Amino acid sequence: MALASSSRDDKAEKPEILPMCLAKNSFLKEFGGKDYATVNMTEKRYAPIVLKKRLKKLLKTSEPVEEYDQDGNTIILMGETGCGKSTQVPQIVHRYLKKKFPNTKRTCIAITEPRRLAALTLAARVNEEMKSTIEGIIAHSVRFDTNFFDRTRIHFLTEGILLQQIMADPFLLGYHVVIVDEAHERSIATDLILGHLRKLVYYRNKVAKMMERELFKLKVVIMTATGEASTLQSYFPGSKVLFIEGRTHPVKINYLSPSSQSDDYLSLTAATVMKLHNELPVDEHFLVFLTGQEEIEGVVKQLRATNHHFHVFVCPLYAALPKKAQENAFTIPPYGTRKIVVATNIAETSLTIPGIKVVIDSGFIKAKSYLSSHGLEAYQVQHISKSQAAQRAGRAGRECPGQVYRMYPKQHFDNFADFEEPEIKRSNLTQLHLMLPHFYKIDGSFKFMEDINPEIAVDAKLELEALDLINPLQDTKAMLTELGKRLSKFPIEPKLATVLYYATARGVLEQASSIISMMETENLFLPSNEDTRSLELQKFWAPEGDLITYLNIFTQFVKSKNSKVWCDKSRISFRAMTYAVRVRKQLIDLMKRFLEEVEVDYKPLHNQNINMTIIHCFGKTIHWQRATMDPTGKYYRIENVQKVKHSDRIKKNRIWEARVRENPGLWSLDAPPKKILHAKIHPSSTLAVARPSEIIFLKATLNEKNDLFLHHCSVYDETIANLRHSHNEITIF
Numbered sequence: 001m002a003l004a005s006s007s008r009d010d011k012a013e014k015p016e017i018l019p020m021c022l023a024k025n026s027f028l029k030e031f032g033g034k035d036y037a038t039v040n041m042t043e044k045r046y047a048p049i050v051l052k053k054r055l056k057k058l059l060k061t062s063e064p065v066e067e068y069d070q071d072g073n074t075i076i077l078m079g080e081t082g083c084g085k086s087t088q089v090p091q092i093v094h095r096y097l098k099k100k101f102p103n104t105k106r107t108c109i110a111i112t113e114p115r116r117l118a119a120l121t122l123a124a125r126v127n128e129e130m131k132s133t134i135e136g137i138i139a140h141s142v143r144f145d146t147n148f149f150d151r152t153r154i155h156f157l158t159e160g161i162l163l164q165q166i167m168a169d170p171f172l173l174g175y176h177v178v179i180v181d182e183a184h185e186r187s188i189a190t191d192l193i194l195g196h197l198r199k200l201v202y203y204r205n206k207v208a209k210m211m212e213r214e215l216f217k218l219k220v221v222i223m224t225a226t227g228e229a230s231t232l233q234s235y236f237p238g239s240k241v242l243f244i245e246g247r248t249h250p251v252k253i254n255y256l257s258p259s260s261q262s263d264d265y266l267s268l269t270a271a272t273v274m275k276l277h278n279e280l281p282v283d284e285h286f287l288v289f290l291t292g293q294e295e296i297e298g299v300v301k302q303l304r305a306t307n308h309h310f311h312v313f314v315c316p317l318y319a320a321l322p323k324k325a326q327e328n329a330f331t332i333p334p335y336g337t338r339k340i341v342v343a344t345n346i347a348e349t350s351l352t353i354p355g356i357k358v359v360i361d362s363g364f365i366k367a368k369s370y371l372s373s374h375g376l377e378a379y380q381v382q383h384i385s386k387s388q389a390a391q392r393a394g395r396a397g398r399e400c401p402g403q404v405y406r407m408y409p410k411q412h413f414d415n416f417a418d419f420e421e422p423e424i425k426r427s428n429l430t431q432l433h434l435m436l437p438h439f440y441k442i443d444g445s446f447k448f449m450e451d452i453n454p455e456i457a458v459d460a461k462l463e464l465e466a467l468d469l470i471n472p473l474q475d476t477k478a479m480l481t482e483l484g485k486r487l488s489k490f491p492i493e494p495k496l497a498t499v500l501y502y503a504t505a506r507g508v509l510e511q512a513s514s515i516i517s518m519m520e521t522e523n524l525f526l527p528s529n530e531d532t533r534s535l536e537l538q539k540f541w542a543p544e545g546d547l548i549t550y551l552n553i554f555t556q557f558v559k560s561k562n563s564k565v566w567c568d569k570s571r572i573s574f575r576a577m578t579y580a581v582r583v584r585k586q587l588i589d590l591m592k593r594f595l596e597e598v599e600v601d602y603k604p605l606h607n608q609n610i611n612m613t614i615i616h617c618f619g620k621t622i623h624w625q626r627a628t629m630d631p632t633g634k635y636y637r638i639e640n641v642q643k644v645k646h647s648d649r650i651k652k653n654r655i656w657e658a659r660v661r662e663n664p665g666l667w668s669l670d671a672p673p674k675k676i677l678h679a680k681i682h683p684s685s686t687l688a689v690a691r692p693s694e695i696i697f698l699k700a701t702l703n704e705k706n707d708l709f710l711h712h713c714s715v716y717d718e719t720i721a722n723l724r725h726s727h728n729e730i731t732i733f
Helices: 020-032 049-063 087-100 116-130 159-168 188-211 229-235 266-280 293-304 323-330 386-397 410-414 430-440 454-466 482-487 494-506 510-521 530-537 547-557 562-571 574-594 609-621 647-652 654-662
Strands: 003-004 074-079 109-113 138-142 154-158 177-180 218-224 240-245 253-254 285-289 311-315 338-343 358-362 365-369 376-383 402-406 626-629 637-638 679-683 695-696 698-703 708-710
Touching: 020 402, 020 530, 074 229, 087 109, 087 154, 087 177, 087 218, 109 116, 109 159, 109 285, 116 138, 116 154, 116 402, 154 159, 159 188, 159 430, 177 188, 177 402, 188 218, 188 430, 218 229, 218 285, 253 386, 266 285, 266 293, 266 338, 266 358, 285 386, 293 311, 293 338, 311 323, 365 679, 376 530, 410 454, 430 454, 454 494, 482 494, 494 510, 494 708, 510 547, 510 574, 510 609, 547 562, 547 574, 547 609, 562 574
Parallel strands: 074 218, 074 240, 109 154, 109 177, 138 154, 177 218, 253 402, 285 338, 285 358, 311 338, 358 402, 376 698, 679 708
Antiparallel strands: 003 240, 365 376, 626 637, 626 695, 637 679, 698 708
16 A cells, blocks of 8 residues: 655646555645644533534634635545555544544544445454454444444444434534545435535634634545546645555456457356356456346356356345345355356445456446436446446456456447546436535535536426425525425435325325335345246235235235244245335334324225325326326337426416526426337336236336336326325325
8 A cells, every 4th residue: 555645736747656664654644734733632521512602603704615725634535446445544544533632532433435335344344453342433324224332433334324414413523534435436425425524624624723622623534446636626625635556466458359249248248257267267256247136146047057067156246135145255165166256336346355366347337317308217227437447357456466357349448438427417316406405504505516417407306396395486505395394304215205295194104104115125025036926926916016016015024023934935035124114114203203293184094995095195296207008008108297296386486487498408387298208117017917008107227228117116097196085185384
């Protein structure tokens, strides 16, 4: 691990790469800074309260800030694959703080990770390296799983958890250092966190100087594996940049010959694995990169079918896989057996799989993309970037020299984008706009690292206004309605949170929560052949479609007293079901907490109307995600339905009409219909065979051939759409 630093003004001169023995001292010098003198004092219990009061007073009296000078308190750490930054930097910082402030009761470091598996794995690895005997010193926090204590010093957590903490405490008084890992992935959560930290560092350090309390300072370390230092440094003025040389061994890169190219990359990848197995020593284990669970399970099944000939230990690895199954990828196989790990992009960064010497890269990834012409977000199979290809290749050289086999020609690689497009430019932004007002609390401003796609942004606001969650007449920091303020705290999509709101009024909150919690799980069904799965599903099948089928499965699981035996017999994942139970409890608790002042005069519903009522709550909320069968009967048509709830109110909203007219490509009341999408119900849906004339759907995916498939489908005819209820509508305020 070697470090070099660069000044902000001297970008032309290539920085010197320091030897390993000086790397640690170089980092500590840049991290501590010249003015970071040793302060030997005891932190008083009321110190965070005093800091909070001083911060609020400063914000009230300070002038608007155009450039948040970091004054050297933000470090941008660029590290090559294998340099150990994810495990070593938190330990270095911990030892530094412990030595600098020996008499303080607590100094805590937060390390954000983009994925649940990385947070759990890194926390365990650092705990093992530090040989900590005190429980909770190194902790993790992911959704529904935390071992965080007051005595925690190093805290690995997902980005979503830190966002929730920022919304509850914008000043992050519980942390002295925040480390943002894998910042190059540029998820929406990453951009929100970085935008908040650039302001927070400025104001906390300003108060620390006024109060002469060095301990009140906040330091930030942004760790990235790609060359975006100039972008980050301009976003964090006054920051410092450090370069870390990786410990990777030489990796030989092999490209596919143009004559061997095939559109069926799955079969090509599987054939390459079998061919290489016959040619390479058996102690060289393989890591295969594919796009998602469905593709991985198919290739794993194919490889396992030939196990008696090849002597291989095949391990799938993806986010939704049960924990024990994930751990198989990190085990050492029996002597004379080759380990083949078939993984998604979660194995690109942060994780080190022992024994990997050969990487087979399909060159594809499944990523979210927004179809702005129809307001749909779909998971689309697309080519990776050059940066991602380099990350994948680096997995082969972590422990010894290795090889990477790329399932695409060199000419194709040359046409790849340098970096992946930030999620903020290609994804649905409804969740972002619902959370954004909370990030104006510090000084009433917020600036993203890059401009948001204006077409997607306006469409997101249209959707939120249709859901009654924002008022477009207000500016961004005050545009949330009272309902929007409450539903912004829900850890699910705004449209699903609104479904719960309507379900509360209809008296079916518990049923709707059960369905949504099932939709939040991944890998619900255990791997099995299609005939077995269809036979098992018949016990739960509902003619209304997937939503009521999910409700039937959840109800039967609860009746079995959350039995694992029942899950195994029904070929349903026990891990997924227990997760759904926790999600359901959280959703119901949140709804009751935020709507506790609501009084609704419910009237009993007839049993035969409950299912229709549930579907109506979904359909009323997502009426633009509706599809009708084409007259030919070959596919469904998705027409451009305006995301408008009350037309009269929109017509009166002159300001909003002006915004829409300025962007003629956006939806408005007078806009002509756009291109009609053609789609099919996904084979995993219970309606794939029945194929009713009209449906609603909650998820869409695009395969490598750009075929659109619909998931979480339900029958939605005019009877359900025009359903009327005898009891009162909910009234909140």
